Amino acid sequence: MVWITPLRALAADTVRAIEEPLPTLQSVAAGWSVAARTGDTSTGDRRRLRENWPAILVTTPESLSILLSLDDAHEIFSSLETVIVDEWHELLSTKRGVQTELALERLRSLRPGLVSWGLSATLANLDDAVAALVGPSRAAAARLVSAAIPRKLEIETLIPEPMERFPWAGHMGMRLLPQVVAAIDRAATTLVFTNTRSQAERWFDALRSARPDWSGAMALHHGSVDRELRSRAEDGLRSGTMKCVVATSSLDLGVDFGPIEQVLQIGSPKGISRLLQRAGRSGHAPGAVGRLVCVPTHALELIECAAARGAVAEGVVEARVPLTAAVDCLAQHIVTVACSGGFREEDLLAEVRRTRAFTDLDDASWRWAIDFAARGGPALAAYPDYAKIVERFGRWYIASKALARRHRMSIGTIAGDATVEVKWLRGGRLGTVEESFISRLNAGDRFLFAGRPLVLFRFDGLTAWVKRSRATIALQVPRWNGGRMPLSTLLSSAVLDLVRDATAPGGITTAPREVAAVLPLLEIQSRWSRLPDHDTLLVETWQGRDGHHVFVFPFAGRLVHEGLAALVAWRIARSTPSTLTLACNDWGFELSGPDAVVADERAWRQLLSPVNLLDDLLACLNSTEMARRHFREIARVAGLVAGGSRSDRQTQASAGLIFDVLAEHDAGNMLLAQARREVLEQQFEFRRLHDAVEAIAGKDIRVVSTPRISPLAFPIWAEFVQSRLSTKDWLARITDMARDLEQAAGKP
Template sequence: MGTSPDYAKRWFTVRGWKPFAFQKQVWAAVKQGQSGLLHASTGAGKTYAVWFAALNRFARPAPTAETPRKRKPPAEPLTLLWITPMRALAADTARALQTPLADLQIDWSVGLRTGDTSSSERARQSRRLPTTLITTPESLTLLLARADAQTALATLRMVVVDEWHELLGNKRGVQLQLALARLRRWHPQLIVWGVSATLGNQSHAQEVLIPQGGGISVQGQISKTLHVDTLLPAHIERFPWAGHIGLKMLPQVVAEIESCASSLVFTNTRAQAEIWYQALLDARPDWAGIIALHHSSLSRDTRDWVEQALKDGLLKAVVCTSSLDLGVDFLPVERVLQIGSAKGVARLMQRAGRSGHAPGRASRVTLVPTHSLELIEAAAAQDAVAQRRLEPRLSPERPLDVLVQHLVSMALGGGFLSEDLYEEVRGAWAYRHLSLAQWAWALAFVRHGGLSLTAYPDYRRAEPDDQGVWRVPDARLARRHRMSIGTIVSDASIQLKFWSKGGGGKQLGSVEEAFIARLKPGDGFLFAGRLLELVRVENMTAYVKRSTAKKAAIPRWNGGRMPLSSELAHAVIMRFSAAAQGEFSGPEMQALRPLLSVQQRWSGLPTEHSLLAETLKSREGWHLFLFPFAGRQVHQGLASLLAWRVSQRQPLTFSISINDYGLELLSATEVDWSVQLNPALFDSAHLLADVLASLNAGELALRRFREIARIAGLVFAGYPGAPKSTRQVQASSGLFFEVFKQYDADNLLLAQAGEEVLREELDVNRLEQTLARIQRSRIDLHAVKRPTPLSFPLLVERMRESMSSEKLADRIRRMVSDLEKTAETGKA
């Protein structure tokens, strides 16, 4: 290649910057043609590490003064693919990459290709792709599904996968693995780099991204200063309960926002974001126009406006969800507030990094507890962040729904020979152990839909021609498949638009269809910080107008309850263990001391080497409370498992309640838990069979199968402008589920649904680890006279299922009043 120009040195020197050691390491590695994974803290300069590595190696020197340009030459052909997990990051990334090109007079173009790209821009790209194309895994697969894909991508030299940790653990990441396997077959010398900020298992992440080996790991040496503190409530409730959103903290949050120029206020759910945004506006009407709301259900125009205003320093605060977790560079943001527990160490660090987003600047996150027990999570989070105990993310293994979709895509993309594609697919980490039998099943499935669908032409999606090349034989099925590409299966949503008699009202965003189905015309609800009234529902669109009603429903989106991560749960237990020894270090634990004192006096405290168990007799029956601190997913499986095992010994029926800390089993008849809580009850032998027997496994598997059916192309969600309703899609997938069970019991998609239930919904691996930990622990059993601070939230969780919010609030007030009076007397 000759001597390549050092664009990085020139650009950094002009700005008075000194490159960090990790940036120079990446530049040197790419110059030698090496692939790798770069792991560095948020705001440390990762983007320019990989961008200038590409420019130094591949960009041609600009003309010198002696050879002036007569006219601007066309941009260099496609050289670099930049993969981003979110469309929202694409435009921001493009701006960051574009800046050095103009300064250095480099003849490279930068373009975007995502679901938001206009049809005219796509047409231009069909004629000639830009030098650097920023795209998503779905849009890359669409490119590969073009008949001329190999020609269009012939000049590709390098791929950068941004925020790799966000893709690694899901099916979108598997889709990308398959795309990279194809690109590597076309370009054996392809350089691939992953960029990540918060990963607890970097070696696995690198192996999945570069499965053939040979890549290097570069660790950013920047020790980013990260301040984690807690906003302490004025009054500690000794009998806390989850669900009241923490609005009692509103005056303190307002004061914190007031004290700095620009803040992000993160919530864990979109409903919570809507409530907090409205509460802040009610508390400070003068902030109208300088605070904003941002979540993924808002329209793209709204989100774009908020992001740009935040960049320009025009906003004092933005209330947001995970929609602003990643990569977007907001230099003006001084600090982050996290409403409620972040539930994970990596997530908390990622959000903290949104402030001080530049090398050398400190990041600060302030935790805002929504109930008293979150104070111990806050203290534990500080410990885990200080120790950098980040959660690992694991790639799915062999998801056949993604493989089936990929086969049809590759049949569209010029066709494939079975033997060649089998070897190519096995080059993707997730399919490294794909057997010939599984491969043959996948081919048969795209050829005629398996044993039970052979008679239906719509499932003959690909078949070999006379030369053995697999192609899509039907143009209609080809169009349908292109519209279905993508493994993101979003919550079933319905569009929101302002009502206009002439039609064409302004689009506001989307909410879940199940929420709108519960409303009738005239009902009010809160969305995008506005009080709206439902006018009518038509063609998967809900038309609304502004409302003057005082009471409004809040949209509830799925996915709101994130489980406590193993790393954070371990840190919580260590804090409880210290408290049991009389150690209350830090302001959070000092504030929590009155609660923990009551807990210890009435029962005990969980520790590293014991499992706290409480039994209680009440008017409702006999209660067992267990506190494994394993997160709500594991507790769901564990509660069902224990109830089932005990009911095998004596005929009993249980009501179950769970939260992140523990579980409750309630029986109408007496249970001698001192006898039942023995090692055999927690045995992991026959775990899978017992868990499936204890749950409505069929219903859980059906729910997973709905997603699998869409990804595998069994269910078509409809054409643009004429989408099928969620009910139609669910009915279709439910029908396939029953047909396969009855006539094609060996269908591998059924087996996949069962595996995903165990792995993702019940986290059976963590359940097994929890059972092993319990077996090593001492059972610390206490017969209590009344609900304790730890068991009270579980009682409330169960009552919430059967009581209206007004009745529940009244009942809780009476219970808390009685418990507080007893606690004041000092009784055990």
């Protein structure tokens, strides 16, 4: 049996969980052994596994692909009967999901009749999930097994006092630190989730400063912290010796820590599935009650928390749409199969087309993929390093053993900024930070990482050598790309439902306590402007000392709003040359400039028209340069550039050079088209943006001139100010404006 887990950190726990009942199953499992093979497995353990494979192998998509690339892959999996994919929802809609689809189909070719299982607790689009797991042709015969065991969850929210009526997102909820400390104090063990690693670093530091007596019973856990430090945190949770662990999504999945009594969620969960997943980390025992406490970072997040809780009660979760046509994954898989004894082209094509990801793959695209693997395509044919497979007697093989070794080292689809190791000057490893952060620091600069105040001693390009900092204030905190977490479409809709219901006649009597707490905010919004709803696009205009501002509220999530703001600004400038500054959050976006911005409803309908949407978006976003930057990830997956210890600048330079060569000499290269497509989807959620614009076309548009910034516009304006001024200046500016607006609004 092969058990696939999305996180290698879960492998050890999964092995323990499988081993535990085996002694009681001797009649069917006599002599069974269990082992893990992941990126954390030592060289010695890998060698021992090759000599004696276990009955049950726990692995990841990347390690499974590596095993499938070995010369004896057919022998390794010759007795395989079952494959189980755990947390299938986590792989869907990602390239790792595509990689898993291809690997599963390869296993079925090696072992016809293979039984496949997919496990998930938070899936909405089951038909898509089944088709991706077993292939579209087998989906109708698949069986859905659902456990009718209701999970008891208690979800509540900490409410700030006094309640702010002009919220802003810059203080990360630290106003609630005393209440958070009190909540942790009441429980034996608490898991505190944040949405970003930077947030986790700040909250861990704040909690440790507030309760130094907890220092020995607190830990920090996120993907950039060293594996040994994360293991200590996990062991402490498992044994119940930890009072509190501050974590990110690194502990979202499959963690079975019985002693956890409660979970705290810092900030809005931004999605219903995420709230369910995190709430399930507590009370992890049959019949136990899971308990989650939401800690809003500003007043509007109270509504989001209440909306998420309501959606959970109704059993609603977000869909995960599987990826299709990821040709970089296909190119990698072709070389993987070539490493393991080669393939006949027609056989592999049929195999690939049995996956959902490539069920519509046409002959021309397949021929392109084979040509790319064989010689790098027409533009790179003169360079032997790109000739990875060769044809002999009707079969394709890897070109050399050296290329096979190099390919195995680069198998995988996880991409991110280049990282550097952070090590103590006297020895010991703390983890990794992105090169883009550490390269901005000078020797002697202080920063916070792995829950420790550090001072940079030197940076040699691959390693940041540090010492402990005696100073614990004014510390810089690393920022990691990929930390943006937009509000989901389902949760956005639920927010509008709550606002509508709470402000209807008699709505206060049935409103959740979170929404009741922000009714004074909604009352000011209604008095100065109007409340948003499903059928109307609200546009507010306001003139301040620094110029003209317009705020638009599509409620489509931060990434979509970034794209819409850029699109509208470009369409305005196309007819009226102007300089506009953009800002956004999950509820809306802002355009500001020295001159009056569009205030006519008819003009807004044209600015947000779906006509020529794709062409205009590509034109306004400098899409070629964005695709060039993004091409690094695609080039690495497709094998055009190596991973490993190269610096970010080196990798980007290599990928950028290849992009330019392909753009000039092989403009039809499918990787270029994929880069442009992925930029739009990853940067701006293009499918969701398209749906939002189509929805706006059917709505009324109401333009309201407000006497001052409204409560809904204030947090977007705060983002605008924060992006332009130094920390000290923007804090003072926002605080002063909030005070003036509170005075203008009068007593609650």
